[in-house]
Amino acid sequence: MTxxxxxxxxxxxxxxxxxxxxxxxxxxxxxMDTKASSVTDMVKRLSEKDLVKYIKYKGVELTAPxxxxxxxxxxxxxxxxxxLVEKLHFNWDEVHEVAEQLEHIKSEKLVxxxxxxxxxxxxxxxxxxxxxxxxxxxxxxxxxxxxxxxxESGVFVGVENSSSEFLQYLDKLKLSLGxxxxxxxxxxxxxxxxxxVNQEQINISALTANNIYIKKNK
Amino acid sequence: MTxxxxxxxxxxxxxxxxxxxxxxxxxxxxxMDTKASSVTDMVKRLSEKDLVKYIKYKGVELTAPxxxxxxxxxxxxxxxxxxLVEKLHFNWDEVHEVAEQLEHIKSEKLVxxxxxxxxxxxxxxxxxxxxxxxxxxxxxxxxxxxxxxxxESGVFVGVENSSSEFLQYLDKLKLSLGxxxxxxxxxxxxxxxxxxVNQEQINISALTANNIYIKKNK
DNA sequence: ACAAATTTTTAGATTTGCCTAAAAATAATT
DNA sequence: AATTATTTTTAGGCAAATCTAAAAATTTGT
Numbered sequence: 001m002t003x004x005x006x007x008x009x010x011x012x013x014x015x016x017x018x019x020x021x022x023x024x025x026x027x028x029x030x031x032m033d034t035k036a037s038s039v040t041d042m043v044k045r046l047s048e049k050d051l052v053k054y055i056k057y058k059g060v061e062l063t064a065p066x067x068x069x070x071x072x073x074x075x076x077x078x079x080x081x082x083x084l085v086e087k088l089h090f091n092w093d094e095v096h097e098v099a100e101q102l103e104h105i106k107s108e109k110l111v112x113x114x115x116x117x118x119x120x121x122x123x124x125x126x127x128x129x130x131x132x133x134x135x136x137x138x139x140x141x142x143x144x145x146x147x148x149x150x151x152e153s154g155v156f157v158g159v160e161n162s163s164s165e166f167l168q169y170l171d172k173l174k175l176s177l178g179x180x181x182x183x184x185x186x187x188x189x190x191x192x193x194x195x196x197v198n199q200e201q202i203n204i205s206a207l208t209a210n211n212i213y214i215k216k217n218k
Numbered sequence: 219m220t221x222x223x224x225x226x227x228x229x230x231x232x233x234x235x236x237x238x239x240x241x242x243x244x245x246x247x248x249x250m251d252t253k254a255s256s257v258t259d260m261v262k263r264l265s266e267k268d269l270v271k272y273i274k275y276k277g278v279e280l281t282a283p284x285x286x287x288x289x290x291x292x293x294x295x296x297x298x299x300x301x302l303v304e305k306l307h308f309n310w311d312e313v314h315e316v317a318e319q320l321e322h323i324k325s326e327k328l329v330x331x332x333x334x335x336x337x338x339x340x341x342x343x344x345x346x347x348x349x350x351x352x353x354x355x356x357x358x359x360x361x362x363x364x365x366x367x368x369x370e371s372g373v374f375v376g377v378e379n380s381s382s383e384f385l386q387y388l389d390k391l392k393l394s395l396g397x398x399x400x401x402x403x404x405x406x407x408x409x410x411x412x413x414x415v416n417q418e419q420i421n422i423s424a425l426t427a428n429n430i431y432i433k434k435n436k
Numbered sequence: 437a438c439a440a441a442t443t444t445t446t447a448g449a450t451t452t453g454c455c456t457a458a459a460a461a462t463a464a465t466t
Numbered sequence: 467a468a469t470t471a472t473t474t475t476t477a478g479g480c481a482a483a484t485c486t487a488a489a490a491a492t493t494t495g496t
Binding site (some may be wrong): 437438439440441442443444445446447448449450451452453454455456457458459460461462463464465466 | 468470475477483489
């Protein structure tokens with residue numbers, strides 16, 4: 001399996017519902033910053049190898065082996081991200097590019113030993129779940145902060161947007177995974193929020209709240 | 219710099235005297251298990267980029283930037299080997315294949331943090347020296363065990379042959395880097411040797427002795 | 437020194453992965 | 467329903483890295 005094939009499988013996995021459902025050619029092209037014609041080419045190759053089910057003009061869907069392989073690549077990506085942050089002092093906004101390379105290293109032993117070395121982490125530094133070796137991916141019960149009402153609270157467990165701009169903004173706000181967030185007030189006019197984190201109150205925009213996941217307290 | 223270009227630089231580095239001296243096209247082809255015509259093609263490309271000095275029919279030599287880049291790839295290769303053995307329970311005969319992949323990961327920060335995480339190792343699991351970040355490679359004063367005489371002794375510091383067959387044979391003999399080796403007797407007929415290691419006496423062939431480096435005791 | 441052997445290079449083809457431009461199919465609009 | 471707009475595919479081309487077969491240069495042997 002080539003690096004490029006793996007990247008396509010990963011893109012299709014993310015665009016579909018974790019590997020379930022049909023994805024459009026253009027959606028893949030956008031995600032991968034390439035042209036629709038290139039996608040058509042590759043999708044044919046993947047189809048030959050039974051990694052996707054492809055129906056002309058209708059779209060593409062991962063097969064069971066395609067889905068498994070995609071999950072394994074994502075597993076490696078996220079494990080390496082944990083390694084970079086936990087062991088090599090990378091910040092959470094610096095890991096993506098390097099993990100994009102490391103995710104293609106081929107060695108079963110490497111992955112399993114790395115998992116063990118890291119003490120079997122469940123999520124990556126952005127709160128995304130790490131698939132197990134069989135490709136099973138645990139669903140977390142998280143909700144967008146933006147969907148919550150005043151007086152609700154929860155634990156910051158993930159981000160929707162992993163761009164370094166956004167992550168660095170969260171650093172500036174001193175907002176880290178695991179922090180307890182309480183919604184003090186939600187402004188009806190622009191959906192901005194007044195929240196309490198680490199004994200401090202801060203104000204965040206609706207856009208920001210739309211990129212933060214919390215696990216609600218009951 | 220592509221993966222293939224890096225592999226050629228590495229091969230030329232190893233075939234020349236650590237980057238000093240001219241290497242023949244066929245020698246590169248043999249080393250890389252490819253055809254002479256492919257080597258000519260690639261050598262032209264590397265020459266365009268000023269990574270090698272190429273004179274038709276005469277051979278090829280690394281330039282200063284070519285040599286630096288080769289040394290950096292070898293640095294990464296050997297650091298990753300240390301990581302695999304020290305942190306992930308790989309045996310010294312299992313690391314090469316994975317390190318061949320990891321050596322091409324591009325991230326200055328990754329390399330330097332890895333070096334620090336491993337506490338700045340000087341040699342890899344086979345006793346080969348790890349170049350520093352400037353590409354300087356430390357020469358060890360080691361000699362082939364085969365070149366030593368009876369009653370001489372030294373510390374096992376490296377292997378000439380890193381094939382898994384040979385390394386596994388050394389495992390079977392319970393011979394590990396750092397062990398003290400004393401030559402009890404050297405057989406004139408076939409140059410086999412009776413040696414003492416770890417309070418035990420064993421007999422090794424001339425071929426074996428030709429693949430073991432020791433640092434002589436004075 | 438010159439013919440034979442070896443080494444190296446060139447020429448032309450192949451595969452992967454991408455591109456542009458044009459054609460075909462599907463979806464949207466009036 | 468027919469036209470327009472959008473999406474997708476096809477056709478043809480390009481660059482990297484490889485190959486085989488043939489030509490050119492160099493080295494070796496007598």
